Amino acid sequence: MKEYWTALASLMGAFAFLQGVLHAVFPAELRAAVARLLGRLTRGLSPYCYFDVTEMDGMSTNEIYDAVQLYLSSTAAPASGARLSLSRPLNASSFTFGLAASDRVVDSFAGAAVTWEHVVAPRQGQGFSWRPLPEEKRRFTLRIRRGDRDKLLPAYLDHILAAAAEIRRRSQDRLLYTNARGGAMDARGLPWDPVPFKHPSTFDTLAMDPARKAAIMADLRDFAGGSAFYERTGRAWKRGYLLYGPPGTGKSSMIAAMANFLGYDVYDLELTEVGSNAELRKLLMKTTSKSIIVIEDIDCSVDLTNRAKPAPAPPRARPGIDGGIEQDGGAGAAARSITLSGLLNFTDGLWSCCGAERIFVFTTNHAEKLDPALLRSGRMDMHIFMSYCTFPALRILLRNYLGFQSDGELDGFAAGAKEIVRGLEEWVDAAEITPADVSEVLIKNRRSGKAEAMRELLGVLKDRAAGKRRGGAAAAETGKEAGGENEEEEEEKRALESPKEGKETAGIDGHDEVTEAKKQV
Numbered sequence: 001m002k003e004y005w006t007a008l009a010s011l012m013g014a015f016a017f018l019q020g021v022l023h024a025v026f027p028a029e030l031r032a033a034v035a036r037l038l039g040r041l042t043r044g045l046s047p048y049c050y051f052d053v054t055e056m057d058g059m060s061t062n063e064i065y066d067a068v069q070l071y072l073s074s075t076a077a078p079a080s081g082a083r084l085s086l087s088r089p090l091n092a093s094s095f096t097f098g099l100a101a102s103d104r105v106v107d108s109f110a111g112a113a114v115t116w117e118h119v120v121a122p123r124q125g126q127g128f129s130w131r132p133l134p135e136e137k138r139r140f141t142l143r144i145r146r147g148d149r150d151k152l153l154p155a156y157l158d159h160i161l162a163a164a165a166e167i168r169r170r171s172q173d174r175l176l177y178t179n180a181r182g183g184a185m186d187a188r189g190l191p192w193d194p195v196p197f198k199h200p201s202t203f204d205t206l207a208m209d210p211a212r213k214a215a216i217m218a219d220l221r222d223f224a225g226g227s228a229f230y231e232r233t234g235r236a237w238k239r240g241y242l243l244y245g246p247p248g249t250g251k252s253s254m255i256a257a258m259a260n261f262l263g264y265d266v267y268d269l270e271l272t273e274v275g276s277n278a279e280l281r282k283l284l285m286k287t288t289s290k291s292i293i294v295i296e297d298i299d300c301s302v303d304l305t306n307r308a309k310p311a312p313a314p315p316r317a318r319p320g321i322d323g324g325i326e327q328d329g330g331a332g333a334a335a336r337s338i339t340l341s342g343l344l345n346f347t348d349g350l351w352s353c354c355g356a357e358r359i360f361v362f363t364t365n366h367a368e369k370l371d372p373a374l375l376r377s378g379r380m381d382m383h384i385f386m387s388y389c390t391f392p393a394l395r396i397l398l399r400n401y402l403g404f405q406s407d408g409e410l411d412g413f414a415a416g417a418k419e420i421v422r423g424l425e426e427w428v429d430a431a432e433i434t435p436a437d438v439s440e441v442l443i444k445n446r447r448s449g450k451a452e453a454m455r456e457l458l459g460v461l462k463d464r465a466a467g468k469r470r471g472g473a474a475a476a477e478t479g480k481e482a483g484g485e486n487e488e489e490e491e492e493k494r495a496l497e498s499p500k501e502g503k504e505t506a507g508i509d510g511h512d513e514v515t516e517a518k519k520q521v
C-alpha cells in the first residue's frame with residue numbers, strides 16, 4: 001500500500017513538473033492555438049454538430065433563447081424527467097417550467113433526435129454597459145447529427161418559435177380591450193385600454209340548442225385550424241359572425257364563450273367613440289391577430305344604412321378611406337363621419353387582411369334594421385339567431401344553477417318529479433322567456449332546493465304563457481313588456497324571411513349555416 005502511494009506521489013510530481021516546463025517553454029498564445037486545433041480535430045471527427053443559443057445577443061436579449069426555454073419546458077422536459085425550475089410571470093394565471101442549469105433533455109423533430117443542454121457559467125467582469133447584464137452567462141446548446149442538419153434547420157427553430165408563441169399566449173391571461181378614450185393614444189401610442197378578461201361563460205354553460213352549439217364550435221375550430229385552407233384559397237383569414245335576437249338571450253355570453261374556447265383576446269369596439277373612418281382604420285390596425293373584434297348593438301351604435309343614400313344637404317364632402325366620398329349630412333353626421341363603407345372595408349376589403357386570424361362579431365337586437373350590404377355572403381359568414389329559451393337550453397340552465405352534475409342526474413331527478421319537469425317542457429316555448437329571465441328565477445330560488453326552484457320557474461312560465469295568450473291587441477295596449485316582446489318576435493321572423501341573397505352564407509366546408517339557423521327557429 002505504501003509503495004502505491006509513493007508511486008502516485010512521484011507521478012503527480014512528474015506531471016506538475018511537465019506542466020511547469022510547458023508553461024515556461026510555450027507562450028500562452030501558442031497553448032491556446034494548440035487547444036483550438038485539438039478542439040477542431042475532435043469536432044471534425046464527431047458525428048454531431050453543436051449550436052449555441054445564448055441568452056444575451058450583444059446587449060439585447062435573444063428572442064430564441066426565451067422561446068427555447070418555453071418550448072423545452074412544455075414539451076421535452078417533463079417527459080424526460082429532467083430537473084425543472086418553476087416560475088409564474090406577473091399577471092399570468094399559470095405556471096411556467098424552466099430547465100435548470102446543466103440539465104439535458106432529448107427532443108425529436110421530423111424523425112430526428114436532438115439534445116439540448118442548458119449551460120450556466122458565471123460572467124467574468126461586467127465591462128461597461130448602459131444597463132446591467134445578468135450575473136450569469138446562460139445558453140442552450142443544441143446537439144444534432146450532422147446528417148440531420150438540413151432537415152432540422154431552420155424548420156426545427158421555426159417550429160420552436162411558433163410553439164413558444166402559442167404557449168405564451170395560452171399561459172397569459174387574455175385581455176379585453178376598449179376604445180373608450182375616444183381615439184386618444186396612450187404613452188406607447190396605443191388607442192386601446194386593456195383589462196384582464198375573465199368572463200366565465202363557456203360553451204358548456206351557454207344555454208342553447210346542443211346541435212347548433214356544436215355547429216358553431218365546429219365552425220370556430222375549422223377557422224382556428226384553417227391557416228392552410230385560407231392560404232390555398234386566397235381568402236383573408238378572418239370570419240364574421242352576426243349574433244341577433246332579443247335582449248337577454250346570450251349574445252354577449254356567446255362572445256365570451258367564443259373567446260374562452262379559442263383563447264383569443266377581445267376588442268370591444270365602441271363605434272360611437274370613433275370619429276372618422278381614418279380613426280377606425282387606426283384602431284383596427286392596432287389590433288393583434290388571434291382576436292375577436294366585437295361591435296355590440298351595431299344598429300344603435302351608428303347609422304350604417306347610409307351607404308347608398310345621398311346626404312340630404314351635405315355641408316362638405318371629403319374622400320373616404322375606400323376612395324369613395326364620405327357624406328356629412330348635418331351636424332349629427334358630421335360628428336360621426338364613420339360610414340358603412342369604412343367599416344366594410346375592414347371586414348371585407350383590402351384592409352381585412354392586415355393581421356391574420358381575426359374574428360368579427362356584430363350583435364344586434366334588430367337584424368332587419370341592418371343594411372343588406374352588411375349581411376351579404378362573405379361579410380358575415382354565419383348568422384346566429386339567439387332565441388328564447390327552448391327546453392334543451394333550459395336543461396343547461398337547470399344544470400348550471402341548481403347544481404345538477406350531469407344530464408344523467410337531471411334525468412334521474414326528473415323521474416321523481418315528473419310533473420314539474422314535464423310541465424317545464426310543455427310551457428317553456430309558449431312562455432317566450434329569455435335565458436336571462438330563467439336565470440334570474442333560478443338564482444332567486446336556488447336556496448329553496450331543486451324541486452322548489454323548478455316549481456317556482458314553472459309558475460313563472462305559466463304566468464307568462466297566459467299573458468301571451470291574452471296578448472294580441474290587448475297586450476299591446478295594456479302590457480308594454482308583452483307587446484314589446486311580440487313585436488320583437490315579429491321583427492325577428494321578418495328578418496329571417498328576408499330575401500335569400502341578404503342572408504345566405506356558406507361555411508368553410510360550403511354548407512349553408514343560415515338554413516340551419518332557420519330550421520332552429
Ligand SMILES: Nc1ncnc2c1ncn2[C@@H]1O[C@H](COP(=O)(O)OP(=O)(O)OP(=O)(O)O)[C@@H](O)[C@H]1O
Pocket residue numbers: 205206207208245246247248249250251252253254365386434435436437439
Ligand atoms: N343563452 C344563455 N346561456 C346562459 N346564460 C344566459 C344566456 N342568455 C342569457 N344568459 C344570462 O343572462 C345574462 C345576460 O345575457 P347576455 O348579456 O349574454 O344577453 P344579450 O343577448 O347580450 O343581451 P343584450 O341584447 O341586452 O346585450 C348573462 O349574464 C347570462 O347569465
Ligand SMILES: [Mg+2]
Pocket residue numbers: 251252253296
Ligand atoms: Mg349583450
